Amino acid sequence: MAARVLSGILVIYVALVAFLNVSATEEVEKVLTLDHSNFTEIVSKHNFIVVEFYAPWCGHCKALAPEYEKAASILSSHDPPIVLAKVDANEEVNRDLATQFQIQGFPTIKILRNGGKSSQDYKGPREADGIVDYLKKQVGPASAEIKSVEDASSLIDDKNIFIVGVFPKFSGEEFENFQTLADKLRSDYTFRHTLDAKVLPRGENVDKPTLRLLKPFDELIVDSQDFEVDAMEKFIKEATIPILTIWNSDPNNHPYINSFFESPNAKALLFVNFSKDQESFQSVYYDAATLYKGKGISFLFGDSNVAQNAFQYFGLKEEQAPLIIVQNTVGKKYLKANIKPSEIAPWVKDYLEGLVKPFVKSEPIPEVNNEPVKVVVHDSFEDVVFNSGKNVLLEFYAPWCGHCKKLAPILDEVAISFENESDILIAKFDATVNDIPSESFDVQGFPTLYFRSSKGNLVPYEGDRTKEDIIKFIEENRDKPAQSTSAESESVEAADSVKDEL
Numbered sequence: 404m405a406a407r408v409l410s411g412i413l414v415i416y417v418a419l420v421a422f423l424n425v426s427a428t429e430e431v432e433k434v435l436t437l438d439h440s441n442f443t444e445i446v447s448k449h450n451f452i453v454v455e456f457y458a459p460w461c462g463h464c465k466a467l468a469p470e471y472e473k474a475a476s477i478l479s480s481h482d483p484p485i486v487l488a489k490v491d492a493n494e495e496v497n498r499d500l501a502t503q504f505q506i507q508g509f510p511t512i513k514i515l516r517n518g519g520k521s522s523q524d525y526k527g528p529r530e531a532d533g534i535v536d537y538l539k540k541q542v543g544p545a546s547a548e549i550k551s552v553e554d555a556s557s558l559i560d561d562k563n564i565f566i567v568g569v570f571p572k573f574s575g576e577e578f579e580n581f582q583t584l585a586d587k588l589r590s591d592y593t594f595r596h597t598l599d600a601k602v603l604p605r606g607e608n609v610d611k612p613t614l615r616l617l618k619p620f621d622e623l624i625v626d627s628q629d630f631e632v633d634a635m636e637k638f639i640k641e642a643t644i645p646i647l648t649i650w651n652s653d654p655n656n657h658p659y660i661n662s663f664f665e666s667p668n669a670k671a672l673l674f675v676n677f678s679k680d681q682e683s684f685q686s687v688y689y690d691a692a693t694l695y696k697g698k699g700i701s702f703l704f705g706d707s708n709v710a711q712n713a714f715q716y717f718g719l720k721e722e723q724a725p726l727i728i729v730q731n732t733v734g735k736k737y738l739k740a741n742i743k744p745s746e747i748a749p750w751v752k753d754y755l756e757g758l759v760k761p762f763v764k765s766e767p768i769p770e771v772n773n774e775p776v777k778v779v780v781h782d783s784f785e786d787v788v789f790n791s792g793k794n795v796l797l798e799f800y801a802p803w804c805g806h807c808k809k810l811a812p813i814l815d816e817v818a819i820s821f822e823n824e825s826d827i828l829i830a831k832f833d834a835t836v837n838d839i840p841s842e843s844f845d846v847q848g849f850p851t852l853y854f855r856s857s858k859g860n861l862v863p864y865e866g867d868r869t870k871e872d873i874i875k876f877i878e879e880n881r882d883k884p885a886q887s888t889s890a891e892s893e894s895v896e897a898a899d900s901v902k903d904e905l
């Protein structure tokens with residue numbers, strides 16, 4: 404009997420759950436679906452609308468979808484309602500929209516204001532509550548007023564950067580520029596404005612209109628009086644780069660590492676093993692960085708245990724740490740390997756005075772180089788590419804690059820087809836472990852192919868990567884050697900001597 408009742412309840416329960424599920428799925432989606440036909444119309448009706456650009460196959464988009472929907476549902480009862488929308492950017496018909504908003508990856512979420520007249524990247528969390536909190540802040544005014552010491556107490560924080568405008572009145576060009584800036588950068592920093600500087604930390608002596616930046620490191624407070632929008636932006640960019648950017652595994656440092664690499668300055672990177680050497684280096688390095696601050700060079704202190712990418716990028720080896728490497732504004736590099744703390748400041752001084760020789764990365768020149776496609780490294784580049792007197796087809800490649808792997812057997816065949824023509828050389832250059840020694844080559848991706856004729860005519864190869872097309876291209880662009888037999892045998896000799904060098 405009891406069992407029967409139980410199973411009866413169970414049946415009702417199961418039916419009820421099923422019913423609830425049905426009603427849940429039948430509930431209207433709160434996230435608006437937009438496409439090319441109605442995007443502009445809908446967006447133009449909203450002062451504030453959030454648009455997710457997604458692709459149906461994208462895993463992160465699928466993970467976001469229920470959270471985004473939940474946030475949309477919560478925010479629909481916000482006052483005023485905040486509307487969340489989505490566009491399938493994978494659809495051919497919506498491609499123009501994706502281009503217009505410079506969508507590089509999925510999902511990309513944009514916040515559109517003023518009927519779509521301005522757009523800003525969403526940089527907040529990806530779960531419902533986080534989305535809700537973030538958007539509530541975004542929908543309000545870009546900068547809130549500080550009226551009291553209590554309002555100002557939130558400005559001391561161990562993570563965030565605050566930017567406060569101090570004004571004699573909330574109008575005029577300076578105030579308007581400040582508002583423009585706050586709108587533009589509101590997703591990166593927290594903006595505030597006040598009429599009363601005295602409520603601010605160390606605010607006693609501020610009288611003129613002032614832009615005050617509060618940060619949890621270095622000087623803690625920095626001021627500027629230039630209210631041109633560009634000047635304010637530049638000031639903020641510079642003031643938010645720490646004297647020493649720390650690169651370890653702490654994610655709180657990531658924004659600083661990003662702005663370090665984005666900075667237009669020359670960059671000095673000191674890598675040590677933090678588990679052994681952090682202490683003995685940090686304060687000495689900090690002092691050097693403080694000393695040379697403002698000389699067009701930014702300083703980063705990195706843990707060699709987490710910086711493998713940088714080691715690879717610069718062609719460095721772990722046993723060279725502790726090391727300091729500088730990359731200047733035109734990409735030249737300067738290295739001091741196995742550096743001691745006491746050597747840092749003198750070395751930086753020498754670098755700034757132009758006394759340090761650039762460092763180039765090169766694999767050793769190979770002793771055996773008898774495959775059809777010849778290996779060129781930085782240190783043999785001059786001899787092989789510029790001075791061999793040959794027609795050279797050169798591939799810049801990366802070992803990890805799939806298109807390069809596909810091209811390799813094709814280049815082999817091309818090389819074999821020219822094997823008896825000593826004036827033609829097919830060569831490859833691993834650009835991940837060798838610096839490219841000349842600015843004549845514009846290598847933005849892999850593979851990049853260039854052809855240099857024996858008389859020095861340099862052309863990129865942009866044709867199809869097939870054996871036939873490449874051979875045809877070489878035939879059309881090569882400079883022929885003189886036709887006499889003696890010249891032929893001479894050039895064979897020259898070729899042999901180059902091969903020996905190779």
Ligand SMILES: *[C@@H]1O[C@H](CO)[C@@H](O)[C@H](O)[C@H]1NC(C)=O
Binds near residue numbers: 435436437438441
């Ligand atoms: C926009 O158009 C698409 C396709 O016609 C439609 O599915 C969608 O519901 C429309 N969106 C709105 C908000 O009207």
Ligand SMILES: *[C@@H]1O[C@H](CO)[C@@H](O)[C@H](O)[C@H]1NC(C)=O
Binds near residue numbers: 707721
């Ligand atoms: C750093 O030092 C620790 C402790 O001496 C050691 O275990 C680790 O392998 C070192 N890391 C590197 C990258 O050399």
Ligand SMILES: *[C@@H]1O[C@H](CO)[C@@H](O)[C@H](O)[C@H]1NC(C)=O
Binds near residue numbers: 819820821822823
């Ligand atoms: C190059 O010359 C050798 C020897 O004469 C010959 O066997 C080979 O087929 C030639 N290769 C090509 C591509 O003509």
